[in-house]
Amino acid sequence: MRILILLLALFATPVAACGIDSDCEVPGGTYRIYVPDGGADGAIFFAHGYGGSAAGTMRNDRFRALAGRLGVALVALASVGKDWALPNAPEHGNDPPRDEIAYVAAVKADVVAQFGLDPDRMLLAGFSAGGMLTWNVICQGGDLFAAFVPMSGTFWKEPPQSCDADAAVTHYHGTADTVVPIGGRAIGSSRQGDMGEVLAFYVRDRALTPAGPVDAPDGLSCQRWDGKEETYLEYCTHPGGHRFSADWIERVWTRDMK
Structure with a gap:
């Protein structure tokens, strides 16, 4: 009996340590x-x-459902506390604040090592405060992902001095958003940034040139600036408020991740 138990243990199929209902652990956090x-x-x-x-x-x-249609994994990032630790934020939600760029890089390395995913076919999207995280990753770790989709979120207070890499960015925002207004608003001791300033900054920093309006689904109005190779900034607005759609992420994946 003891030999049988040892053989069963030896040849048993490994069970995933984490997934939809359980956390995967990396230095500094989970996903x-x-x-x-x-x-x-x-x-x-x-x-x-x-x-x-x-x-x-x-x-x-x-x-x-989106992940199933596209045949990709869905990786859910997790803040420490209620919010991400970002520059100029009124509160970090954890003390000392976590290095969010290092955390995101650690998650990417772990999904490649543990699940065998292609590191060159990865996209980062985020909504609201997650959109703010996405913009910070764009400028501090722009080479981590093939494309970025920030939605209804920007930098706290103002853009950084510069970005460290070229990136492909599609930003979505509602013109009637009162939670994270396009023009920004004061929150506690800080302020949500002005999207106009962010657009001007990124175009200038990455030396992008206007490409004009682009085709977009009904309800979206998009304009685009192009740079070298795959670098671009696309800014899409919709007449709604503080919301997002999985379809917007799918639009970018099917267009850019060929």
């Missing part, structure tokens, strides 16, 4: 992951808004 039954070729990373969670991201049926 969750959904891999479709047919496997995954690349991954969409998603950063939640203020007060959100990786578990909440995984409860989003549209996100999991």
Whole structure:
């Protein structure tokens, strides 16, 4: 009997240590992951808004359906406390504040090592406070992902002095957004940034040139600036408020991740 038990243990199929319902641990934090039954070729990373969670991201049926359609993994990032630790934020939510760029890089390295995902086919999207995280990753770790999709979130107070790498960025924002208005607003001791300043900064910093309006689905109005190789900034507005759609992320993936 003892020999039988040892043989069963030896040849048993390994069980994933983490996934949809349980946390994966990396230095500085955790994340969750959904891999479709047919496997995954690349991954969409998603950063939640203020007060959100990786578990909440995984409860989003549209996100999991999107991952299944595209044949990619869905990676749900998780803040420490209610918010991300970002420059100029009124509060970090953890003390001392976590190095969010190092955390995101650690998650990427872990999903490559643990799940065998292609490191060159990864996109980072984020909504609201997660959009703010996304913009900070764009400028401090722009080579980590092939494309970025910040939605309804920008830098706190003002853009940084410069960005460290060229990146492909598609930003979505509602013209009627009162939570993170396009023109910014004061929050506590700080202020949400002005999207006009962010656009002007990124165009100048990455030496982009106007490409004019672009084709977009009904309800979106988009303009674009192009740079060298795959670098670009696309800014899409919609007439709604503080919201996002998984379809907007799918639009970028199907267009850019060929």
